[in-house]
Amino acid sequence: MAVDEKKLGEFMGRFVGDLGAVLHAPLIVLGDRLGLYRQLAKGPATPAELARETGTSERYVAEWLAANAASGYVEYDAAAKTYRMTDEQAFTLADPESPAYIPGAFLIAMSMFKDEHKVTEIFRTGQGLGWHEHDKCLFEGTEKFFRPSYAGNLVGSWIPALGGVKEKLEAGGRVADVGCGHGASTILMAKAFPRSTFHAYDYHPQSIEVAKRAAAAAGVGDRVTFEVATAKTFPGKGYDLVACFDCLHDMGDPEGAARHVLSTLSPEGSWMIVEPFAHDELEKNLNPIGRIYYSASTMICTPASKSQEVGLALGAQAGEGRLRTVVQAAGFKRFRRATETPFNLVLEAKP
Numbered sequence: 536m537a538v539d540e541k542k543l544g545e546f547m548g549r550f551v552g553d554l555g556a557v558l559h560a561p562l563i564v565l566g567d568r569l570g571l572y573r574q575l576a577k578g579p580a581t582p583a584e585l586a587r588e589t590g591t592s593e594r595y596v597a598e599w600l601a602a603n604a605a606s607g608y609v610e611y612d613a614a615a616k617t618y619r620m621t622d623e624q625a626f627t628l629a630d631p632e633s634p635a636y637i638p639g640a641f642l643i644a645m646s647m648f649k650d651e652h653k654v655t656e657i658f659r660t661g662q663g664l665g666w667h668e669h670d671k672c673l674f675e676g677t678e679k680f681f682r683p684s685y686a687g688n689l690v691g692s693w694i695p696a697l698g699g700v701k702e703k704l705e706a707g708g709r710v711a712d713v714g715c716g717h718g719a720s721t722i723l724m725a726k727a728f729p730r731s732t733f734h735a736y737d738y739h740p741q742s743i744e745v746a747k748r749a750a751a752a753a754g755v756g757d758r759v760t761f762e763v764a765t766a767k768t769f770p771g772k773g774y775d776l777v778a779c780f781d782c783l784h785d786m787g788d789p790e791g792a793a794r795h796v797l798s799t800l801s802p803e804g805s806w807m808i809v810e811p812f813a814h815d816e817l818e819k820n821l822n823p824i825g826r827i828y829y830s831a832s833t834m835i836c837t838p839a840s841k842s843q844e845v846g847l848a849l850g851a852q853a854g855e856g857r858l859r860t861v862v863q864a865a866g867f868k869r870f871r872r873a874t875e876t877p878f879n880l881v882l883e884a885k886p
């Protein structure tokens with residue numbers, strides 16, 4: 536072995552940063568749960584003040600603040616011995632309505648740690664691990680992480696990027712949201728298009744229960760139904776829009792799902808497929824975003840697909856080309872990239 540000291544030093548430097556980020560992840564989750572970020576965003580505070588305002592223990596809060604300051608997540612004023620958050624820190628950590636609100640991502644990371652023993656085992660057996668078999672942090676984290684991006688993009692840019700769909704929904708259309716999880720996307724659409732009706736489906740009964748409560752709380756319960764159903768069996772016909780948000784690649788038989796979607800669409804209906812952003816070539820995905828998706832895909836998406844019939848296991852970095860093959864094999868005639876963000880591909884398929 537001829538270890539180059541300079542290269543080793545660089546690699547170890549990266550590792551120190553990575554390890555710090557991993558160890559800090561649960562501090563973000565608990566800071567979010569306890570309202571520490573939200574309170575600190577209101578103005579500078581000492582550990583004692585922040586603990587008093589949030590009903591928490593001062594000694595723990597002091598240690599948490601120091602860890603956050605070392606992470607660059609809060610600022611420390613050594614002269615005043617106070618901590619504060621910049622607008623950018625508050626925007627990402629303290630404001631659940633911000634499109635950049637990030638704590639949900641760390642709940643997903645927590646679920647990956649909690650389920651590591653299950654994934655280790657399926658590496659040996661080759662079996663799948665269903666979405667429903669994960670720790671509940673995954674379901675909560677997925678909604679919390681994805682909703683801000685849907686709030687920032689779905690109504691304002693993704694739906695307008697589809698052919699004629701915005702106009703149909705404004706006039707009063709029929710929409711199916713398939714693989715809806717906790718229903719964040721359904722509720723946002725229902726609020727934006729009060730003349731349309733929304734039918735949302737997911738195979739995971741607990742998620743459907745959470746979604747029903749969320750829709751009632753959001754005041755759209757009259758125009759939205761949530762039902763337990765798979766993507767290959769959900770009921771209804773003549774939909775103007777069928778949407779699949781970040782779930783097609785989680786399915787065992789995405790081609791079977793696509794065939795069923797086609798049979799439920801109106802002749803000029805659209806299928807909106809929102810998938811993780813990816814290039815078609817693996818080597819082009821070897822970057823920070825690909826790193827996030829390949830890691831989550833190893834622990835969550837690929838096992839989820841393998842737990843279902845067919846078990847195609849597209850993975851979270853399938854890319855447009857692979858998705859096009861699946862959609863066209865199911866009989867869709869038209870397929871195009873409608874728009875994209877750094878994290879999402881938004882694809883439209885039509886009969």
Ligand SMILES: C[S@@+](CC[C@H](N)C(=O)[O-])C[C@H]1O[C@@H](n2cnc3c(N)ncnc32)[C@H](O)[C@@H]1O
Nearest residue numbers: 666681714715716737738739765766780782786
């Ligand atoms: C990553 S989550 C996305 C949830 C939601 N669409 C969102 O964006 O927040 C994937 C969802 O797909 C659902 N799912 C997986 N396979 C399914 C299938 N075959 N039929 C219906 N839903 C499925 C899971 O239960 C889970 O809620």
